[in-house]
Structure formats: C-alpha cells, structure tokens
Amino acid sequence: MKTKSLTLFAFVVVSTLIAIFGWQWFTGEDKRLLQPGPLSYAHHQIELTCHSCHGDSFAGNAGIEQECKNCHASELKAMDDAHGQKKFSDPRNAAELAILDATKCLNCHQEHQPEFTRKMSVTQPVDYCVACHQEVFSERESHRNLAADTCTNAGCHNYHDASTLYENFLVAHLNEPAQLATTTRIARVIDHKPLLRADRMPTATEPLPAAMNAAHQQWQKSAHALGHANCADCHRDNDNWQVSIETCQGCHEGQVESFQQGHHGMRVAVGLPPLEVSMAKLPMHQDASDKVLNCHSCHQAHDYNTRKAEADACLGCHNDKHSKQWRASKHAELWQQNPDHGASCATCHMPRLVDKATGKISVEHNNSANLRPNDKMVKMVCMNCHGVEFALTALADPDQIDSNFSKAINASHSSMDFVRARQNEVSASSRPD
Ligand code: HEC
Ligand code: HEC
Ligand code: HEC
Ligand code: HEC
Ligand code: HEC
Ligand code: HEC
Ligand code: HEC
Ligand code: HEC
Ligand code: HEC
Ligand code: HEC
Helix, strand or coil: CHHHHHHHHHHHHHHHHHHHHHHHHHHCCCCHHHCCCCCCHHHHHHCCCCHHHHCCCCCCHHHHHHHHHHHHHHHHHHCCCCCCHHHHHCHHHHHHHHHCCCCCHHHCCCCCCHHHCCHHHCCCCCCHHHHCCCHHHHHCHHHCCCCHHHCCCCCCCCCCCCCCCCHHHHHHCCCCCCECCCCCCCCCCCCCCCCCCCCCCCCCCCCCHHHHHHHHHHHHHCHHHHCCCCHHHHCCCCCCCCCCHHHHHHHCHHHHHHHCCCCCCHHHHCCCCCCEHHHCCCCECHHHCCCECCHHHCCCCCCCCHHHHHCHHHHCCECCHHHHHHHHCHHHHHHHHCCCCCCCHHHHHCCEEECCCCCCEEECCCCCCCCCCCCHHHHHCHHHCECHHHHHHHHCCHHHHHCCCCCCCCCCCHHHHHHHHHHHHHHHHCCCC
C-alpha cells in the first residue's frame, strides 16, 4: 500500500513538472529545447524565431516550403535558377522527378541535422547530380573519366546559380590576360550642393557644447552637408540624440533593405535585436564581443568616412586567417595608394552596383550576397580588373582565400581547358573534308 501511494505521488510530481516545463517550452521566449538539433550556419541567427520557418502553427512541410520561398524566391529568380521549378514542369523531365523531387527545397536542404549538413545547408550527398545526369559521361569526351563527386568542385558547376559558369560565357572570355588593361572599380560620386547652414548650432544653454561643436565640424565636411541632409533630419527630438535605423531608412531605403538580407542584418529583418559579435560562429576579436551590428558599426557619426568603413571598421571585429592576411596583400597596398585600385574588404564583399534602370550607383549592403558559391564574385568584382580564367583559378584555391589573394598564381582552370578542347572538337567537326 505504502509503495503504491509513493509511486502515485512520484507520478503526480513528475507529470506536474513535465506539464509546467513543457508549457514553458511551448509558450516561453526560448523554444530551442524543442528543436531536434541546432540549425545550419545559414540560419543560426534566427533560431529563436521558429515561426520564421514553421509558421505560427507548425503546419508541416508544405508550410515550411512556403516560408523558404518567401525569403529566397526573389534571389533565386534574380540568378535565373538553373534548376528552377519551370524546368521540372516540362513533362519530359517527369522521370527525373521520380528519382529526386527537385521542386521541394527540403529534399536537398533539411534543417536541425548538423551530422550530414554540408556548406550552404545542403543535405544531399556530394555525388547526387549524377542521379539525373548519367548521360554526361557518355556524351562529353571531357567528362568521361571524371568522378561523380566532382561536379560542384569550385568553378565547375553550381546547382542554382549558373550565371557565370555556362559554356557561352566561358567561350566569350577564353584566353584573357590575368590583368586587364584598365583596372579600376566603378566610380561613386557625391552630388555636391551649395554650402548648407546647420539647423542645430550650439547655443549658450546647450548641455553638450563640446559634442555639438565636434558634430558640427565633422558634419560640415561630410556627404550629408554636401548632399543637404541637415542636423534635424537625423535629430528630430531636441532632448534625445539617439538615432534609429528607421531614420537612415527614410533616405537610404536600399541600403537598409540589403543590410537586412545578409548575415550582418538578418536578425533585424525577423524582429530580433541586432546581432552581437559574441553570437558569431566566425572568429572575432575578443575585445569587440560586446559590439552590435547596425549602420554605425561601420559608419561613424558624423564624418561618415566611407574609406574607414571599407577595411578599418571590418578589422575591428573580424579576426580570421583570411581577414588578418589582407593588409599584406597587393590588393591592400594598391588600395591604400588609390581607393579605386586594388581591393579593400568592401571592394569584394560590398561591391558597388549600378541600377540598370536609373544608372544610380549604390553599395551592396548584403555582406553574404556574393560569398557562396564564390564564383558570384567573378562578374560582380574581379572582372573589373582580371581575366575570367585568372579569377576562377584564384577563387577555387583555398590557399588563396586563406592568404587573402596574396600569392602569385599560374592561371589555368579545368573548366576553361574543357571549353578550349570542345571549341577545337567543334571546329574540327565543322571543317569541310
Ligand atoms: C530556417 C528554418 C527553420 C527554423 C528557423 C526552425 N526550423 Fe524546425 N525544421 C525546419 C526544417 C526544414 C525541418 C525539417 C522538415 C523535414 O525535413 O521533414 C524542421 C523540423 C523540425 C522538427 C521536426 C518535426 C517536424 O515538424 O518535421 C521540429 C520539432 C522542429 N523543427 C522544431 C523547431 C523549433 C522548436 C524551432 C525554433 C527554436 C525551429 N524548429 C526553427 C526548419 C526550421
Ligand atoms: C526569414 C527568412 C528566411 C527563411 C524563412 C529561410 N531563410 Fe534561408 N537564409 C536567410 C538568410 C537571411 C540567409 C543568409 C544570407 C545568405 O547566406 O544569403 C539564408 C541562407 C540560406 C542558405 C545558405 C546560403 C549561403 O550562402 O550559405 C540556404 C541554402 C537557405 N537559406 C535555404 C533556405 C531554405 C531551404 C529554407 C526553408 C527551410 C530557408 N532558407 C528559410 C533567410 C531565410
Ligand atoms: C536538388 C537539390 C536542391 C533543391 C531541390 C534545392 N536546392 Fe538550394 N542548393 C542546392 C545546392 C547543391 C546548393 C549549393 C550551391 C550550388 O551548387 O548552387 C544550393 C544552394 C542554395 C542557396 C545558396 C546559393 C546561392 O546561389 O545563393 C540558396 C539560397 C538555396 N539553395 C535555396 C533553395 C530554395 C529556397 C529551394 C527551394 C525552392 C532550393 N534551394 C532547392 C541544392 C538544391
Ligand atoms: C532532379 C534531377 C536533377 C538533378 C538532381 C540535377 N539536375 Fe541538372 N538538370 C536537370 C534538368 C531537368 C535540366 C534541364 C536540361 C534539360 O532540359 O535537359 C538540367 C540542366 C543542367 C545543366 C545545363 C545543361 C544544359 O546544357 O542545358 C547543368 C550544367 C546541370 N544541370 C548540372 C547539374 C549539377 C552540377 C547538378 C548537381 C549539383 C545537377 N545538375 C543536378 C535535372 C537535374
Ligand atoms: C546622418 C545623420 C546625422 C546627422 C545629419 C547629424 N547627426 Fe548628430 N548624431 C547622429 C548619430 C547616429 C549620433 C549617435 C547617436 C546614438 O548613439 O544613437 C549622433 C549624436 C549627436 C550628438 C550627441 C553626441 C554625444 O556625444 O552625446 C550631438 C550633440 C549631435 N549628434 C549633434 C549634431 C549636430 C549639431 C548636427 C548638425 C551639424 C548633427 N548632429 C547631424 C547622426 C546624425
Ligand atoms: C535627410 C536624408 C538623409 C538621412 C536621414 C540620412 N542620410 Fe545619409 N546621405 C544623404 C545624402 C543626400 C547623402 C549624399 C548622397 C550622394 O550624393 O551620394 C548621404 C550620404 C551618406 C553616406 C555616404 C557618405 C560618403 O562619403 O559617400 C553614408 C555612409 C550615409 N549617408 C549614412 C547614413 C546613415 C547611417 C544614416 C542614419 C543615421 C543617414 N545616412 C541618414 C541623406 C540622408
Ligand atoms: C559592414 C559595414 C557596413 C555597415 C554595417 C553599413 N555600411 Fe554603409 N557602407 C559601407 C561601406 C564600406 C561603404 C562604402 C563602399 C564604397 O565606397 O564602395 C558604405 C557606403 C554607404 C553609403 C553610400 C553609398 C551608397 O550606397 O549610396 C550609404 C548611403 C550607406 N553606406 C548607408 C548605410 C546604412 C543606412 C547602413 C545601416 C543599414 C549602413 N550603411 C551599414 C559599410 C557598411
Ligand atoms: C561590429 C562588428 C563587425 C563589423 C564592423 C563587421 N563585421 Fe562582418 N560579421 C560580424 C559578425 C558578428 C559576423 C558573423 C555572423 C554569423 O556568425 O552569423 C560577420 C559576418 C561576416 C561575413 C560572413 C557572412 C556569411 O554569410 O557567412 C562577411 C563576409 C563579413 N562579415 C564581412 C565584413 C566586412 C567586409 C566588413 C567591413 C566592411 C565587416 N564584415 C564588418 C561582425 C562585424
Ligand atoms: C579579392 C577579394 C577579397 C578581399 C579583398 C577580401 N575578401 Fe573576404 N572573402 C573573399 C572570398 C572569395 C571569400 C571566400 C568565400 C568562400 O569560398 O567561402 C571570403 C571570405 C570571407 C569571410 C568568411 C570566412 C568564412 O570562414 O566563412 C569573411 C568574414 C571575410 N571574407 C572578411 C573579409 C575582410 C574583413 C576583408 C578585409 C580585411 C576581406 N574579407 C577581404 C574575397 C575577398
Ligand atoms: C580594382 C581592381 C581589382 C579587383 C576588383 C580585383 N583585383 Fe586582384 N589584383 C589587382 C591588381 C592591380 C593586382 C596586382 C597585379 C600585379 O601587380 O601583380 C592584383 C593581384 C591579384 C592576385 C595576385 C596576388 C599576388 O600577390 O601576386 C590575385 C590572386 C588576385 N588579384 C585575385 C583577385 C580576385 C579573385 C578578385 C575578385 C574576387 C580580384 N583579384 C579583384 C586588381 C584587382
């Protein structure tokens, strides 16, 4: 009898505890204990917002697929997804879908599975391309002896983004020199207007005269004075000097939007507080661990000197091998002499873009936009100064990345060799007998 009631008591206690903690897991702020495993590097920052992928009701895989598309469809469309849904709606490809349903993101990108998740959240084995492309071994002389796990070797093929790695493009850029004749990046000019008077000058009763004077002096030489953004445009409230990201957004909508699409700003996009350096998976300077990522992590009020933002600011936080090697590179040396030559961190990671419709030049603030697969950088950055084969070879070499491109190379890329051989094959077969 005694043991029976003890068991009953223990049962009641345990179930009450489970009910309380279970309820907290479901309703509390931090639901991470309910995850089957941690998220991939791509999404670790938004782990706290389960609903970003699962919706509010955990509606199953169809709901998750929709959330993937809400965040990624426009990016895949912009790169003209080489294996987009359209390709697979062609009935001739139905047999391939039976092997692997490629209309579903989750068949290749699962989450919470760190044991078998590869770079870019890919959860298929490396050799899965040949599930659909067996024919390539028989149809292409150059591919006959290749191993099935080499299709996506750096600079050969990508699954989605074939905007650089396709035959006609490579043919058009065969045999270019390593260094092109002109080697500068796109120029960015400020629209200088007549001298502007500050609308917030220090007064005798002002509580912060020294800070006011410093602000005024820096502002007067800045792009804001030249472009007519006055003190009151940022400081609307006389008692509070704090400036929010929404204030910048009023005039710099594109920069705020693209900032929120990359790893620096993605938390803000889902309503979480800004990224703190201490949350990073990449190596950072210890003494930067309490810094946060917002517009003023790289831009200093009030001088807004973009040269400081291009490298010094980055190196205040980043402390990995590649970043630390930059100062020793030719790119850094040349950039220090003339910022439109060589390459700063921003030249590669936050390149200047030209809007095709308006001709307006702006800086890409999504720091992840051209990072993976890294041949995205060829068109956006390297081709301003280097031949395509040189750039592809450098980007495919992990030692070049570790040394921040401070090693000489003998440029020859197997993709280009295949294209050269095929050009010869085609011209031989089209020659009249
Ligand atoms: C970046 C998107 C993403 C986020 C954010 C996310 N998940 Fe998931 N979750 C997935 C995907 C994808 C699957 C796998 C579905 C599959 O492969 O069947 C999954 C599966 C699960 C499963 C297995 C059961 C099921 O529904 O298939 C649980 C439980 C789960 N997630 C809990 C969580 C919790 C709790 C959080 C927040 C702490 C979270 N997830 C955040 C994408 C996400
Ligand atoms: C709330 C928006 C959001 C949702 C929902 C979301 N992602 Fe992402 N995803 C991002 C952001 C932001 C990044 C980081 C920026 C980047 O790497 O391009 C990212 C990165 C990625 C990457 C890696 C890109 C790289 O460069 O390494 C893949 C692959 C990816 N997401 C696929 C998915 C899939 C599949 C789903 C659905 C399970 C999903 N995402 C859901 C916002 C989202
Ligand atoms: C058949 C497999 C497969 C399917 C299905 C698939 N992906 Fe991918 N995805 C990959 C592979 C492999 C990569 C690695 C980079 C590459 O090869 O392009 C990748 C990379 C990515 C990237 C980052 C690379 C880039 O170029 O920006 C994003 C974002 C992404 N996938 C999103 C999605 C979304 C969203 C879906 C569903 C609409 C999806 N993927 C469906 C295989 C797949
Ligand atoms: C689910 C089946 C499937 C998988 C998996 C797949 N592909 Fe494809 N791929 C296709 C289809 C369908 C086309 C469209 C070409 C066509 O209509 O014949 C295509 C086209 C291509 C093309 C362009 C060929 C051309 O000249 O039009 C390349 C290159 C390619 N895939 C490479 C890859 C690589 C690399 C992988 C692995 C990362 C891969 N594919 C995985 C089905 C697949
Ligand atoms: C482009 C936006 C912008 C403009 C224009 C601007 N400021 Fe500021 N100002 C800031 C930011 C950002 C801060 C830092 C506030 C914070 O920490 O949130 C700041 C802070 C200040 C502070 C407080 C400094 C301290 O040390 O406490 C003063 C005073 C100030 N600004 C004066 C001015 C004056 C005077 C002008 C015009 C001559 C001006 N600002 C123009 C963005 C601006
Ligand atoms: C009232 C509009 C306005 C507001 C608000 C504003 N800016 Fe600007 N900003 C401008 C103008 C105009 C320029 C000069 C643009 C040009 O001609 O290219 C500029 C230029 C810049 C530049 C480039 C400086 C250079 O030397 O090239 C940076 C960086 C910048 N703003 C950051 C910010 C940040 C951060 C905020 C929020 C604290 C902010 N701005 C708020 C109007 C504004
Ligand atoms: C990771 C560092 C970094 C962060 C964070 C950052 N910027 Fe920038 N920004 C730069 C660099 C570097 C340049 C100049 C690059 C160049 O000259 O090519 C720049 C240039 C600009 C310019 C002038 C060029 C253009 O695109 O018109 C504006 C405006 C600007 N930033 C606004 C912002 C705003 C608003 C935010 C906050 C959402 C922000 N920046 C956050 C690094 C950063
Ligand atoms: C205030 C600190 C800080 C500054 C300043 C900063 N970063 Fe970062 N950066 C971070 C953190 C933290 C991450 C890690 C994000 C993560 O782990 O998800 C990151 C990530 C990155 C990544 C990897 C993104 C990805 O998708 O994997 C690149 C590239 C990068 N930063 C480049 C730069 C460049 C270039 C600059 C200067 C123009 C810069 N950063 C300035 C803190 C900073
Ligand atoms: C000539 C172009 C170039 C320059 C200059 C450059 N990078 Fe990179 N960076 C790259 C490439 C390419 C990658 C590798 C992408 C990949 O393949 O994963 C990379 C990767 C990174 C990463 C991600 C590392 C990781 O482990 O995921 C960070 C962070 C980064 N760079 C920061 C910086 C900083 C900070 C500077 C300046 C001090 C800088 N980079 C200068 C091209 C460049
Ligand atoms: C604005 C011009 C410019 C851009 C953009 C640029 N480079 Fe360079 N790069 C140069 C110049 C100039 C040199 C030095 C040539 C010399 O004097 O040997 C150089 C040198 C190099 C070297 C050889 C380094 C050495 O020490 O011999 C490599 C590798 C390299 N670049 C790769 C890249 C890659 C990859 C990209 C794109 C991610 C890129 N560069 C973008 C101008 C540029």
